[in-house]
Amino acid sequence: MQTQSGQAPGTAGRAVLMDSFGGPENLEVRAVLAPHAGPGQVRVRVTAAGLNPMDWFMTADADTAARFGLTLPVGFGTDYAGIIDQVGDGVSSFALGDRVFGGALSRAVADFVVVNSSGEIAANEVHHTPDGVGDRTAATVTIAGRTASAALDSVSLGPDDTILIGGAGGGVGVFAVQLARITGARVIGTGSAASADYLRDLGAEPVTYGAGLAERVRALAPDGVTAALDLHGTDTVDVARELDVPDSRICTIAAQVDGVVAANGANAVPGALEEIARLVAAGKLRVPVAATFPIEQIQAAVELQTGRHVKGKVVVDL
Structure with missing residues (x-):
C-alpha cells in the first residue's frame, strides 16, 4: 500500500x-x-x-x-x-x-x-x-449529473423535441436543462417567478409553476410538448399528461407514478459521469x-x- x-x-x-x-x-x-x-x-x-x-x-x-x-x-x-x-x-x-x-x-x-x-x-x-x-x-x-443523464436517456431526447422540466432550477435541474439543450431540444423549465432569469441563463424558457401551468406551457409551445421530466414530485407529470405527452416520454426522479419511468443515478449508462465531467471541463456545461x-x-x-x-x-x- x-x-x-x-x-x-x-x-x-x-x-x-x-x-x-x-x-x-x-x-x-x-x-x-x-x-x-x-x-x-x-x-x-x-x-x-x-x-x-x-x-x-x-x-x-x-x-x-x-x-x-x-x-x-x-x-x-x-x-x-x-x-x-x-x-x-x-x-x-x-x-x-x-x-x-x-x-x-x-x-x-x-x-x-x-x-x-x-x-x-x-x-x-x-x-x-x-x-x-x-x-x-x-x-x-456525481449524484445530480448521473441522475439527470439517466432521466434524459429514459425519454430519448433529440433536436425535434420540446421538453418540460419541472424543478428546473434545482440541483438535478441544473444538469438536466443543459444536457437537454446539448441534444438540441427546446427546454421549458418550471420555477418561481424570481428564478426566471436564472433559468434563462441555463438555457431554459422559464414558466412559473403552480395553478394554470398547463395553460402557460400551451402559450409558450402551441405546437405541443413531446417529453417531460418531473424533478420534484408529481405535479409536472399531471401537467404533461394534460398536454398529451405519452407516459413513455415522462420520467420522475422523486416519486413513483404508475406507467411512468422513475430514474435514478444507478440507471445511468457506463461513462455518463465521465462525459459530464468532460463537458464541464470543455466549458459546455456549467x-x-x-x-x-x-x-x-x-x-x-x-x-x-x-x-x-x-x-x-x-x-x-x-
Whole structure:
C-alpha cells in the first residue's frame, strides 16, 4: 500500500456523524481515525463535498435509512472531490496525488473517504477530475449529473423535441436543462417567478409553476410538448399528461407514478459521469455553486439545502 508523504496509517481526521436519524440538528462534526485503503481501494483526502436532497432524505428516519443499508452511527453526504493520499494493493489506474471525484454513500462529508477504484458500484466510486475543473465543481457532479443523464436517456431526447422540466432550477435541474439543450431540444423549465432569469441563463424558457401551468406551457409551445421530466414530485407529470405527452416520454426522479419511468443515478449508462465531467471541463456545461460552508457549519449548509429554494448547488469545504 502506498501512502502520501506525511500521512501516517493512524491519521486523525474529521467526519460528520449522526447518532440518531432526523434533521440537521442531529449532525455533528467529530474527530475520527481515518479509514485505510484495502486491496482494490484508494483513500481520498476530501477537499469539498456537494450536498443533495438524497443525503438528508436517507437519514431522516430509520425505515428510509434501512432501505439504503445505513445504520447508526451514520455519516452524511455522498458527493466528494479531493486528492488520493493512499493507494491499496492491486490498484493501477490511480496514483498518489491524483485529483479525483466520485461518490461515497452517506460518508462524504469527512476529511478522508475510502472507495473502490474499479468504479463499478454507484456511490462507492472514484473518477479522475479533468484539468480545468475545480474541486468545488467536481464535488457537485456525481449524484445530480448521473441522475439527470439517466432521466434524459429514459425519454430519448433529440433536436425535434420540446421538453418540460419541472424543478428546473434545482440541483438535478441544473444538469438536466443543459444536457437537454446539448441534444438540441427546446427546454421549458418550471420555477418561481424570481428564478426566471436564472433559468434563462441555463438555457431554459422559464414558466412559473403552480395553478394554470398547463395553460402557460400551451402559450409558450402551441405546437405541443413531446417529453417531460418531473424533478420534484408529481405535479409536472399531471401537467404533461394534460398536454398529451405519452407516459413513455415522462420520467420522475422523486416519486413513483404508475406507467411512468422513475430514474435514478444507478440507471445511468457506463461513462455518463465521465462525459459530464468532460463537458464541464470543455466549458459546455456549467455548475452554479449557490453557497459554500466550512464543515463546522454543516447544520446551516443542510438547512439551506433542505429548503429546496436554493438555485444551484451547496458545497461543504474541508
